[in-house]
Amino acid sequence: MKLADHFRIPGVSTRAIKVWQRNKDVFMKDIKLNFLPPFLEPLLYLMALGFGLGKFVESIDGIAYAEFIAPALIAVSVMYASFFECSYSSYVRMYYQKTFDAIVATPLTIEDVIAGELLWGATRSMINAIVMIPVIALFGLIDIRYSLLIIPFAFLGGLLFAAIGMCFTAVTPNIMSLNYPVLLFITPMFLFSGTFFPLSALPLPIQYFAIAFLPLTHIVNVIRSLSFGILEASLLFDIIWVLFVSVLLIVLSINLMRKRLVI
DSSP: OOHHHHTOOOOOOTTHHHHHHHHHHHHHHTHHHHHHHHHHHHHHHIIIIIIIGGGGSOOBTTBOHHHHHHHHHHHHHHHHHHHHIIIIIHHIIIIISOHHHHHHTTTOOHHHHHHHHHHHHHHHHHHHHHHHHHHHHHTTOSOHHHHTTHHHHHHHHHHHHHHHHHHHHHHOSSGGGGHHHIIIIIHHHHHHSSSSSOGGGSOHHHHHHHHHHOHHHHHHHHHHHHHTTOOOTTHHHHHHHHHHHHHHHHHHHHHHHHHHHOO
16 A cells, blocks of 8 residues: 555545434433543542642642642543544444444445544544533632533544544554554553643753654643633644644545455
């Protein structure tokens, strides 16, 4: 497969929404169980780190430690929801359940299937944000008025991580191999993207690397700013970065999956 083929504009139709609807229907069958993790996760992190460890941490940029990490927890949830949905869950639907094979037997194409999967992954991120924002707002750690802007941005950030997850799904030989990108890519982002401490605490080369190559860095920046109602021009760089990389990776992920699934 030539490099140009990797970024060929895929022929996606509006029928992709049918795949989204299929995944939504499955999600709704266990809606209580699916809503539990994004509800409990911020509480656990806030209690252990924000209010526990936070008592021993000086304020960061003039705000309490709990306030500093609260928006980052939303960003991390956005990353996890869409990445795992379009990596492990998509792999199961593709390989074990043969759901993709069943769908392409209908008028839908494989491009429609993958596009629908990406849309659903982004939706999962948005759902997590919708659940987490009121929980964190109850503690007075974010401004609920401006934080509502996080919801549409969570969808955009979810598309980015959904595409990343789908790219790994397309190239991994088996489901156990997905542990490698989690260990070598997702976990470092979780730790070194300005989530639990400012990037300024890191050496300059690592700061530049995080800004250039770690998507979570930009998601954290935008969500943290929106949480406090700080709308600065510098946010345009983060949003443009997310938009540009999202488009590239969405196209790449669809083409890679087409190569894997179409003989």
